[in-house]
Amino acid sequence: MTISALTRSSRSIVKSVLSREQAEGVGARVRRSIGRPELRNHDPFLMLDEFNVDKNGGFPDHPHRGFETVTYMLEGQFQHEDFAGHKGTIGPGDLQWMTAGRGIVHSEMPVKSQTRAHGLQLWINLPKEHKMCEPQYQELLDKEIPRATPQEGVSIKVIAGESHGIKSKVYTRTPTMYLDFKMDKNKTVEQSIPASYTGFIYMLKGTAYIGDKEFEGKAHHTLTFSEDGAETIKIQTKDEDAHFVVIAGEPLKEPIVQHGPFVMNTKEEIQKTFLDYQFGMNGFERARDWHSTIA
Structure with missing residues (x-):
């Protein structure tokens, strides 16, 4: 890395929020990051959960409309099945972008x-022109x-x-970056981020120091970036390793009306x-008589 690269100003951290465990679904515990009252609708992101599900739990038959779910496994295996007959299994390190x-x-x-x-599940809002696209x-x-x-x-x-x-x-209808960092101790790295993107770090393990002021981030904390137009974020480790994700995206700047698993632009659409x-009707025709075989 060049000296000039290391002298560029870094984005700073404007908020740090600890994600505490809560019950969700059936037999599941989640640490909610984005989506908490302190971090509601961090445009274009709607939710980030770090989930732990025991073998008798899960998230049985449930609907979605108007956004994307990104499931990234850290340990164990998850089965998934939908009303169109799509099914499969993802394991450690695998990704499903739905x-x-x-x-x-x-x-x-x-x-x-x-x-x-x-694992982690991220919800990304879709722009108005893609909310009623075919599922993929x-x-x-x-x-x-x-x-x-x-x-x-x-x-x-x-x-x-x-x-x-x-x-x-991965093709992103809402321009998005999603990076999984593992850093040994005593390392420094810079990551480029488009000037217009909002973003955050979610810490999974260890301690990292963010920005020129070396804001300290610890496990299970969400650290939101400043929106000052800086195009890099500087990240350091000191006396321990760190594991975290960096997530950023282009804000849609559209009205958000959310009711549970449905996210649209107006109350009428909800x-x-x-x-x-x-x-x-209108995309849910196959929902009438469908029940999952894995739930």
Whole structure:
């Protein structure tokens, strides 16, 4: 890394929020990051959960409309199945990027032979023109996700977007970067971020020091970036390793009306969504008589 690169001003951290465990679904515990009252609708992101699900728990039949869910596994295996017959299993390091669009009903359940399933689920809002698109899945195994290694002891999985010249193959309707960092102790790295993006770090393990003022981030804290137009974020480790994700995206700057698993732009659209789901119309036709075989 050049000296000039290290002298660029870094974005700073404007808020740090601890995610405490709460019950969710059936037999699941989540640490909610984005989506807490302190971090409501961090445009374009709606929610980030770090989930732990025991083998008898899960998230049985539930609908979505108007956004995307991104499931990234850290430990264990998750099965998924939807009303269109799409099904599969993702394991440690694997990714499922699901565009719910006009309508999906699905189940997400741990593989019963596993002790637990542990991972992250991110909800990304869709722009108005894509809210009623056809549902789509993008799935990548751990080995298919490219890595950047800007220096020894720093590994970056490029789930979406780009890092140090390595680009993801994931197509994002809402421009998004999603990077999984593992850093040994006593390392410093800079990550480029488009000036217009909002973003945050979610700490999974260890301690990292962010920005020129070396704001300290610890496990299970969400650290939101300043929106000052700076195009880099500087991250350091000192006396311990760190594992965290960097997530950033282009704000949509559109009205958000959310009711549980439905996210639209107006109250009228939400009301219509409830009618569509209730009567099996406009994308929910297959929901009427469907029940998951894995739930």
